[in-house]
Amino acid sequence: MAKEVEDRKNGTNSDLTSSLDFSSSLVHSVKTRIFKIILIGDSNVGKTCLTFRFTGGTFPDKTEATIGVDFREKPVEIDGEIIKVQVWDTAGQERFRRSMVEHYYRNVHAIIFVYDVTKMTSFQNLKLWIQECNSHHVSPLVPRVLVGNKCDLVSQIQVPSNTALKFADAHNMLLFETSAKDPIESQNVDSIFMCLVCRLKAQKSLIYRDVEREDGKVKLSQETNARKHCSC
């Protein structure tokens, strides 16, 4: 009773306020979509550096081998919608990823396969990374792109662009050659992620299904005629 009086005095109603809080948080959770993008590839190809470049705009002075996974998030705005890009920077070393692999691929929205343009083995191993991904039953609707990193090391390049392009075509992927280190390439790094986000935004039905699955309370009608705005 005392609470009711207090509420009246303050012009509030705690029941109403809490239900409004609930519905606004529901609306918020529906509106702020999260796209989970994972980076996969050999150790040392630059997955962590690419993640830093996209989420923080910098190249780290020093990195250590990733253990398990590191998460970084960046909100981006596309056509007036704020989307949270959740980047999963995975470990390339088998011993640091073994127990995590299931989590990498669960509910993933897009995949970035990374190789080092100065290291042919990292390119040859891509087929093993693709096999691993396929063995986790990732939907064919999940977009995948190929990224050749360390292009700043011009004199050491071992993987010719046309070889990489053929591989990308054969696997229905776009190819980006870039450098996490070279600041001039930073827009190129951004465009890798933004291209994926645009594609995902165009696949609204896929994402909404995931939201529905993750939160039983949220029921959304599927939008099938989403417009596509990807510039790539």
Ligand SMILES: Nc1nc2c(ncn2[C@@H]2O[C@H](COP(=O)(O)OP(=O)(O)OP(=O)(O)O)[C@@H](O)[C@H]2O)c(=O)[nH]1
């Ligand atoms: N020159 C050059 N070096 C780079 C570039 N990107 C990363 N490196 C260097 O490559 C090394 C490995 O980078 P990381 O980002 O830690 O590699 P990773 O793929 O995350 O490795 P794991 O976590 O073990 O899977 C570091 O010494 C980086 O400084 C690049 O674009 N150019």
Ligand SMILES: [Mg+2]
């Ligand atoms: Mg790493």
